[in-house]
Amino acid sequence: MIPAAALLCALAAAGDPCLVTDEAGRTFRTCFDPGHRLEAAAGVRAASAGGARGGALDLSAAWRWRGDTRGQGGAVEWLRDQAVLALDAALVAGAAEEARAVAWRGTFVRRLAEPFILLPGPRPVRFPFPFDVGMAVEAAGVRWERTREREAELTVLRSTLLLDVARHLGGVRRAAFGPALAYDLWLGRDAAPVHVIVPFTGAALDLVAESAGGLWVGALTARAGAALRVPGGFAGYAAAALSVERVLMAVNDRPVALGLRLSGEHGATGRAPTRVEAGLVVRVTSPR
């Protein structure tokens, strides 16, 4: 008896290795691009902040676009991940408890076979360099929560110069770190705005790993450093988030994933100084 998996592999549609045909001649998709999708997710989260604990329904949506480019030899040249209109809201008893939105977020990493530093001139000089380089940018974000409904935190710009070592860690899409720059505005109707600036006094870490078929996705992001608040002065901040997702099924070739997310932050916003969250999420995305 031929194992079902072997049969499916044998019947994989020619030309698209992600499209499989079963014994009845029906085709379906078995791999997905987690970086290129329109997604909507719902889940639950539990948070501990300032001594208070609570749960919430978590809703989110985003349009993610991945546009990697390859050089003439076929090797990846640019890794380009972007997200447009990433929305996230927490609801308690049907009412909005917290909402976040980011208009645009992009991460760009340049891959070379042999990274180098070049001194230009009539006869340029080239030195080896151990990292790929890149940049992460986040522009136009807003964050609001019910307990401080007359206030909002605006992200004008956040950016990180990335040094990427993923080339040395097979199977990892991105393993990058670097100095961070940020400019946020905390606005309140009854108070003068607070300017929050990170002038390369912080650092960020971005680790992303995906299985070959896109069924598993793991990500770890972290940022920490000192932010200047005006008025206020320098204050330390730290934030980190770990997420793991697994595609469990697909409906009309649209993958449905179950994910686990852990996050924590300290001093990163104007709200509770320390906050830890854990959540489970079900994510539905467009096929790719």
Place this chain on the structure above:
Amino acid sequence: MTTSLAAALAAFALAQAEPTTAAPPPPAASTAAAAAGPRILPTLGLLPPGAPVLREGVPVRCLYGPSGTFRAQCDEGARRCLVAPDAMLDAQGRPSGPLERADACAAPAIMEAELAGWEIVPALADVPPGFRRDERQRASQVSFDLGRRLWLGGGFAAGGWPWQPGAFVTSGLRLDRPFTWDGAAALARVRALEGWTAVNGSAAELGGVAIDFSRAYPHPLLRITTFLGTPRRYDPPLYVGLWAEALRFETLKTRSGVRHERTGAISAAVTLDFWRSPDLASYLRLRAGAGYEKVSGRNDGDLLVLALVEGEAALDGDGLLHLRGAMGTEVVTPTGEGPDASLPDRRWRHLARAELERILFSVNDQPVSVVLQARGAKRTDVPDWPDTWTFEGTAQLRFSLWAPPLRAAARQDALERP
């Protein structure tokens, strides 16, 4: 075949023991014959100074044989071939990896035995404009288009502005795209998130999105013919374009500690180029228009009228050195209630700026540049601002992401001599 060429061959015999990805595999039927045939090619090691580069516009054919895999351009009439290793080389001249920035060589392949009696010239593999290959065939970008980049930077400013001396950080996105406008060449320049922030938080300025359009005018807008003596025609340089900006934010703390915050909603202007380069990338122009802005603490907004002379130019052919500058005036007029008692009804911002940017080095083809800037301002729109011209000088380093080669970048024609 020269002695020096023979000496250059020593290491490259090994080169072809390893496969490269740039070349398609040799025809299976001929592999055995090629490997068993006579060795015609000399051993190519590190490419010698002065070695030519495979030419643009001429087919690059695969060359297989017992000496290995090469890329070749042959002149049958002269019985002469330019032959380049089809791989990057290590320090000993042995292949170390696939060739970067080269298309696969083309069929039909040449067998090494066919070149018996031909002149063989060691050459560098073909390379795109704006890139350079070294003696190991490694490709490096040597031309940079700073009109297409995302950049971050930081530096130090000293001068008479209230927050100085102090450090600052900068950012910006620039995306220039040529297009065709009514049958004529045109260029759109997009700027986004361009600005700076003082590290001590007492001043910042950030633009939202700005776009401007320049176009060539095959038929001049204005022709003047004189009839004094021999009739003569003059075509004054009258190149009209458009400019617009949405959102501009400025915040600064004055000497008395009062914070002045200004948000520009939208501005639009007409541009008139006095001079431009043929590719429209460099220019000197007048920009005149109007806008609307609002200052925190006031209910009504202000109308803005602006007129500036501005320009930018690449001072070398590789885009390593850029000069930018602007000088002009913005007039601010309240639309409702008058301004603060300490300010005049009609306020001015006189601005002047000159900036020189030089690329120092590149990291993975991403340029790192030094920027020297001088700025001056005289303004009456800010309470407690010095009532004379104030000046600052800044020096900063910028890291630019992307910055592809200039569209008109030169192509390498030979390996430089020391």
